[in-house]
Amino acid sequence: MTIKPVVDKQHNSSSSTVVPLPSNHPAAVRPNMDTRESAEATEADVHRKIRKAFQAFDYEADNTVDVREIGTIIYSLGCFPSQKDLHDFIAEVEEDHTGYIHLDKFLPAMTKVLLEKKFLPIPENRLLQAFKILDKGTKGYLETEEMTKYMTQEGEPLTQEEVEEMLTALADTEKNHIYYKDVISQLTIDPDI
Amino acid sequence: MGCGVTKSDHFHKHSGKAVTTIRAAVLIQRWYRQYVARTEMRRRYTWHIFQSIEYSGEQAQIKLYNFLGYLMDNFTPSSNERNLISHIFRENDVCRDAEWERYFCYKNIEVPEIYSGPHLFFPLTVEQAVGLVEAFRNKKQLHSRYVLQLLVETWKRLRMLPNINRISTCQSKEITICGDLHGQLEDLLLIFYKNGMPSLEKPYLFNGDFVDRGKDSIEILLILFSFLLVYPSDVYLNRGNHEDHIVNLRYGFTKEVLTKYKLHGKRILKLLQKIFSWLPLATVIDQKVLVLHGGISDTTDLGVLTRVDRHNYVSALRPPKKRYFSSTQTSIDSDVDLDVLGNNKYFQRRASFIYPKPLGTRESFQNRSLQDFSDRIKGKVEDELEIRKRKQSVFINRSTEKETTLTVSTESVNSDNAREEWKQILDLLWSDPMTQDGCMPNEVRGGGCYWGPDVTEDFLSKHNLQLIIRSHECKQEGYEFCHNRKILTLFSASNYYDVGSNRGAYVKLGPDLVPYMIQYQATSMTRELTVRQSVGRTERSALKVLREQLFAHKSDLICAFKKFDRDNTGLVSLNDWATAVESVMHLGLPWRMMRGQLVTCKTSDGTVDYHEWFNELAIKGPNTDHIDQSLLETLYRHRSTLETIFRIVDTDNSGFITIEDFRQTWKLLSVYLKMEITEEAISDLSVTIDSNQDGSIDIDEFMEAFRLTDKKSRLERGRSMFMGTATDLTKLEEDPNI
Numbered sequence: 045m046t047i048k049p050v051v052d053k054q055h056n057s058s059s060s061t062v063v064p065l066p067s068n069h070p071a072a073v074r075p076n077m078d079t080r081e082s083a084e085a086t087e088a089d090v091h092r093k094i095r096k097a098f099q100a101f102d103y104e105a106d107n108t109v110d111v112r113e114i115g116t117i118i119y120s121l122g123c124f125p126s127q128k129d130l131h132d133f134i135a136e137v138e139e140d141h142t143g144y145i146h147l148d149k150f151l152p153a154m155t156k157v158l159l160e161k162k163f164l165p166i167p168e169n170r171l172l173q174a175f176k177i178l179d180k181g182t183k184g185y186l187e188t189e190e191m192t193k194y195m196t197q198e199g200e201p202l203t204q205e206e207v208e209e210m211l212t213a214l215a216d217t218e219k220n221h222i223y224y225k226d227v228i229s230q231l232t233i234d235p236d237i
Numbered sequence: 238m239g240c241g242v243t244k245s246d247h248f249h250k251h252s253g254k255a256v257t258t259i260r261a262a263v264l265i266q267r268w269y270r271q272y273v274a275r276t277e278m279r280r281r282y283t284w285h286i287f288q289s290i291e292y293s294g295e296q297a298q299i300k301l302y303n304f305l306g307y308l309m310d311n312f313t314p315s316s317n318e319r320n321l322i323s324h325i326f327r328e329n330d331v332c333r334d335a336e337w338e339r340y341f342c343y344k345n346i347e348v349p350e351i352y353s354g355p356h357l358f359f360p361l362t363v364e365q366a367v368g369l370v371e372a373f374r375n376k377k378q379l380h381s382r383y384v385l386q387l388l389v390e391t392w393k394r395l396r397m398l399p400n401i402n403r404i405s406t407c408q409s410k411e412i413t414i415c416g417d418l419h420g421q422l423e424d425l426l427l428i429f430y431k432n433g434m435p436s437l438e439k440p441y442l443f444n445g446d447f448v449d450r451g452k453d454s455i456e457i458l459l460i461l462f463s464f465l466l467v468y469p470s471d472v473y474l475n476r477g478n479h480e481d482h483i484v485n486l487r488y489g490f491t492k493e494v495l496t497k498y499k500l501h502g503k504r505i506l507k508l509l510q511k512i513f514s515w516l517p518l519a520t521v522i523d524q525k526v527l528v529l530h531g532g533i534s535d536t537t538d539l540g541v542l543t544r545v546d547r548h549n550y551v552s553a554l555r556p557p558k559k560r561y562f563s564s565t566q567t568s569i570d571s572d573v574d575l576d577v578l579g580n581n582k583y584f585q586r587r588a589s590f591i592y593p594k595p596l597g598t599r600e601s602f603q604n605r606s607l608q609d610f611s612d613r614i615k616g617k618v619e620d621e622l623e624i625r626k627r628k629q630s631v632f633i634n635r636s637t638e639k640e641t642t643l644t645v646s647t648e649s650v651n652s653d654n655a656r657e658e659w660k661q662i663l664d665l666l667w668s669d670p671m672t673q674d675g676c677m678p679n680e681v682r683g684g685g686c687y688w689g690p691d692v693t694e695d696f697l698s699k700h701n702l703q704l705i706i707r708s709h710e711c712k713q714e715g716y717e718f719c720h721n722r723k724i725l726t727l728f729s730a731s732n733y734y735d736v737g738s739n740r741g742a743y744v745k746l747g748p749d750l751v752p753y754m755i756q757y758q759a760t761s762m763t764r765e766l767t768v769r770q771s772v773g774r775t776e777r778s779a780l781k782v783l784r785e786q787l788f789a790h791k792s793d794l795i796c797a798f799k800k801f802d803r804d805n806t807g808l809v810s811l812n813d814w815a816t817a818v819e820s821v822m823h824l825g826l827p828w829r830m831m832r833g834q835l836v837t838c839k840t841s842d843g844t845v846d847y848h849e850w851f852n853e854l855a856i857k858g859p860n861t862d863h864i865d866q867s868l869l870e871t872l873y874r875h876r877s878t879l880e881t882i883f884r885i886v887d888t889d890n891s892g893f894i895t896i897e898d899f900r901q902t903w904k905l906l907s908v909y910l911k912m913e914i915t916e917e918a919i920s921d922l923s924v925t926i927d928s929n930q931d932g933s934i935d936i937d938e939f940m941e942a943f944r945l946t947d948k949k950s951r952l953e954r955g956r957s958m959f960m961g962t963a964t965d966l967t968k969l970e971e972d973p974n975i
Contacts, residue, residue, distance in 0.1 A: 089812070096827040100278060106672065119274030124267050166268050174261035199263035202270075210269055 087155065094154045097121050098147055107147040111138055114145055118154070123163035127200045133157075168228055175224035185221040341508050343385035346501065357383040359390060366463040367434060373456045374426055381501040384459065388508045391462040394469065395515035400547050401539065402473050402520040404440070411747040414442045414528060416708035416716075416727035417477065420451025420490070423759040424731055424741050425460065431757060432743065435464045435472050442520055444708045444727065445477020445530035445666075449488035451730065455497060458509075476516035477530040478666040478684075478709065482506065483552045514548040518665055521702075525750055528706045532668035532724075533696050534686040535676040537661060545658045553663050554684065669710060670724050690720040697723060706744065706752070715742025715756045731758045784835065786822065788854040793821045798847045808844040811836075893933040 097120055101113040109117065114137075115130050125133065137149040157163060178194055179186050188211050195202045195210065202210065214227045348356070354377040355368055369379070379387075406412055413432055418425055435441045443461055448454035465472045478484065485491045485506075494509075495502040519529035519542065527539075667685025671677075674689040697703065706725045711733045717726045731741035740756045747753075787794065797817035801809045809817065814836070815828035828835075836845055837853065900920075 092829070096829070097278065100827070115270070116274040116278070119271040120278040124271055126263070126267065165271075166264055171264060171268055174264040177257055177261040178265075194258075194262045195266060195269075198259050200266050202266055206269075206273075209273070 087159070090155050090158050091151065093121065094151055094158070095147070098150060102147075108139070108144045109150075111143050111145050114150075118157070118163070121154070121158065122165060123157060124165050125163040129163055171228055172225065175228070179224070184225065185216075185223045188215050188220045188222065191215075191222055341385055341389055341504065343382045343389070346380075346382035346385070348380050348382050352380055354378055354380055355383070357387060359386060361387075361390070361463055361466045363436070363467050366460070366467045369463055370426070370429065370434065370460055373422060373453070373460065378497060379456075379459055381498050381505065384455075384498070384505055385501065385508065387459060387462055387466075388505065388512060390466055392508065392512050392515065394466060395512060395517075396548075398515075398517050400518050400543055400545060402442075402475075402517050403524070404442075404473065404520060405523050406746065406748045406750075410438065410440055411745045412440045412442055412522065414444060414706060414727065414744040414746060416444050416729040416742070417446035417711070418443070418451070418457055419446055419479070419730045419733065420448055420454035420457060420493070421730045421733075421759065422451070422453035422456050424729055424757075425457055427731075427741075427757050427759045428729065428743055431755065432745075435468055437468065437471055440468075440471040440473070442473040442522075442528060443475065444528055444706070445475045445516075446479045446708060447474075447477070448490040449479045449485060450733075452489075452493065454490045454493055455505075473520050474516055475520055475528060475530055476513065476518055476666065478553060480513040480516055481552045481554065482510045482513070483554050510551055511548070514551045518542055518547055518662065522746060523748070523750060525702055526704045526706060526746065527700070527702050529665055530707060531664070531666045531685055531709045532670060532688060532707050533692065533705070534660075534664040534668055534688055535692045535695070536657075537664055537696060539700055541658065541661050542665065545662065547662070550659070550662050553659075553666050667709075670719050670726075672719070690723075693720045693723050703750065704752070711739055712742075713739045715740040716744070716754050725752055727754075783826075784854050786824075787818070787835070788851070790821055791851055791854075794818065795847065795851075797821050802847075807848055808846055810844050814845045814847070896932050896934065899934050 097117050098107075098109060101109045101117060111134055114134055115125075118125055118130070118133070133153065134145070137145050137153050139146055139149070175186065176182065178190070191211065192207050195207050196204065211222075215222050355365070355372040357365055357369075357379075372379070404412070413428075415425075415428060433439050441464070447457050447461060451457075461472070461474060465474060479488065479490070482491070491506060494506055498505055519527060519539075521527050521539075664685050667679060667682055669679060669682070669685070669687055670693070671687040671689055674691040676686050676688045676692050679685045679687050693705065697705070704723060704725065706727055708727050708729075710726055710728065711730070712726055712728050715728055715731065718724065719726070725744070727742060727744055728739070729741045729743055732738055737758075740758045742754050742756045745753045745755065794817065797820055798809050798814070799805070801813040801817060811829070811832060815832065818828050819826070836850055
């Protein structure tokens with residue numbers, strides 16, 4: 045069991061102060077209080093978004109999260125990192141292999157990711173293409189066995205549990221098929237994120 | 238496009254087609270993971286909504302009770318008001334135990350021929366207990382005669398038990414421990430199915446909160462009590478904070494019993510009051526593991542708790558009953574006769590721990606009216622919410638907290654002891670753990686403490702224990718460790734907030750005293766719902782509750798919006814909307830993330846028309862147009878409190894109260910809320926509510942009227958009728974172009 049680092053308890057997670065990036069940072073934008081409303085993607089907004097997502101997993105309210113939740117947090121902010129991307133990101137921000145990540149490190153790193161638009165989302169048509177490639181017979185659906193095989197053996201494999209969950213969510217239980225076209229349109233990306 | 242085709246090096250040897258396949262798989266996997274992450278995020282904040290609203294409900298309940306108690310102690314109301322208030326506290330049946338037995342006698346209750354439920358014959362056998370479980374599984378109801386009989390036997394048994402059960406896992410017996418059940422029979426049945434029923438080889442410990450909220454509370458009690466009678470050395474019960482008739486008034490158990498047992502419900506409830514007070518307070522296993530419902534505080538002392546007369550605490554929210562000794566030296570149970578408002582110091586009620594402001598002396602409050610006290614009674618909403626925020630922030634001055642909590646003026650010699658004992662029990666049943674060190678009052682619930690890891694350490698070493706198992710808080714996985722794995726929270730009511738909201742769990746503890754958790758989730762419906770749907774349903778429930786809360790704060794919200802809308806355009810930016818809403822609601826929710834579900838009427842440039850937004854959230858009421866909007870809003874916000882008062886006032890449990898009582902009730906509430914309500918407004922309201930003009934008001938109908946309907950959920954319901962579930966979609970025609 046990993047030992048949690050002693051974190052600085054003066055951090056107040058509900059404060060709304062902006063952490064400024066160094067002024068030579070390419071993404072450093074001084075938040076202009078008057079015109080804040082006009083530009084959605086200013087630094088302050090980004091910081092707030094990141095904080096909220098982080099806090100949802102900060103169980104002990106001390107500005108740290110378990111490193112295993114980082115993927116979820118980053119995904120929930122609308123990004124699509126690969127496994128390697130995640131590994132690299134974690135290496136950058138993890139607190140000395142303790143298994144925890146502190147907001148102090150996460151915030152600037154994640155801000156950079158969002159402002160530089162790294163790890164962009166996969167457009168729907170790409171996804172459709174991907175399904176069609178796997179559906180070699182061009183049936184319009186994938187058998188659950190096919191899906192399971194691809195998902196657990198190729199690419200960045202899912203665990204058995206993940207795959208079972210996926211099948212429960214997406215498969216037509218009567219016929220054991222995944223009608224991917226319908227599935228894609230049903231599960232679109234939330235525009236607000 | 239997400240970069241990082243990572244493992245492609247390995248596949249360079251293969252054909253291009255294989256690489257493409259892999260790329261395709263990767264895309265899908267990544268997309269799926271993203272989708273799961275977003276779902277998880279939604280589940281988190283849905284959770285927060287329910288939690289914050291649940292706890293604020295508990296707090297309101299206690300505050301109401303304190304208010305009424307305060308009124309009773311500190312002034313001489315007019316005769317009408319006095320009757321109403323004293324009725325709430327009237328339990329002044331002075332009886333000997335023998336007289337109680339006569340009152341609870343079931344022998345003259347006949348069981349009719351047509352009764353198809355189970356028959357009980359005492360002494361109870363294990364076959365009958367098992368039969369009872371089966372009968373309830375088949376939705377039968379036990380006849381009131383047998384209920385009373387069973388309860389009387391239970392009462393006799395419980396009176397023999399000590400305050401703290403001490404048990405041992407000898408002979409390699411594993412003990413099964415269950416947390417809150419809250420009237421959810423399905424969960425109990427599921428536990429019995431997975432784990433087996435109680436028996437000599439299978440001892441059980443149930444850790445309180447058997448009742449309230451769920452719809453089968455009485456059935457759960459009857460099952461637990463019958464197994465207690467059949468296996469007295471192998472079934473143990475701890476009292477929870479919901480084993481309390483005051484709490485039951487608000488959270489549904491009282492209503493359930495009165496509905497299921499129209500003729501004898503009151504008697505059953507009375508007997509249950511006594512039974513609850515006789516439930517043991519805690520259990521120690523192998524002298525090493527302490528099991529109790531809520532928690533501890535920095536003053537919790539098992540020695541004191543072993544010695545208290547636990548049955549004097551019928552409700553943990555009230556001062557203890559006094560025991561009188563008649564001239565024949567037999568003891569008589571009596572609740573304090575609170576109608577006697579003399580100067581007699583023995584009847585002077587001590588200030589509550591929950592209300593920190595010190596009270597003045599009684600004399601200064603003679604002959605005042607209700608109105609004069611309104612400013613003393615209710616703390617400002619902002620103060621309460623500030624206190625909640627403090628819980629979330631880091632550093633609190635300990636000494637200040639200690640000062641304010643225990644400020645009481647007492648004159649009676651024995652009251653110090655009684656006060657100490659009362660606090661011990663209150664802490665035991667109501668406290669929650671926190672992450673920071675220290676110990677402070679639990680302002681969110683309004684009773685008990687928050688205690689920190691240092692308090693746990695001290696307590697465990699002082700009493701030579703190694704683990705505390707408690708319940709009282711719902712956990713998503715059914716259980717959760719904290720304080721360096723010295724505290725285990727266990728919750729056994731799955732889907733507590735809504736279908737799919739959380740799992741339940743039970744614990745098995747063998748002689749090695751290493752807890753082993755088993756999780757489950759009841760409701761056959763859950764298995765059919767997909768991940769998305771189960772989250773969606775819970776979320777919709779939570780959002781509905783949240784919209785109601787937002788509507789109830791309409792006036793404050795409009796004020797807040799106006800601050801951002803100086804030019805009075807009726808519009809605010811989405812950012813300002815989120816800021817304003819948080820400043821009023823203080824729920825700490827990610828409003829920006831949620832605005833998609835809460836606001837549909839965005840204009841094209843991303844601003845919100847806030848008046849239009851409130852129209853979206855409109856309340857439907859019976860012909861409420863002519864009633865003042867703010868009155869309606871207040872009624873809505875406090876409808877739970879209102880309902881509680883109604884049910885108290887409805888003395889014959891008919892479901893109806895008279896117009897006059899309604900007026901009285903409303904007056905009382907308006908003082909409590911510090912609201913200016915004219916007689917005219919109340920009359921208007923009463924007349925409207927009494928739709929058939931017969932001088933009485935149907936409580937259920939009245940409460941039903943305040944159901945929130947909004948455009949968004951209506952539209953959603955319409956959409957789901959033809960869009961259907963994930964499985965239905967597959968029946969749509971495929972694209973012929975593929």
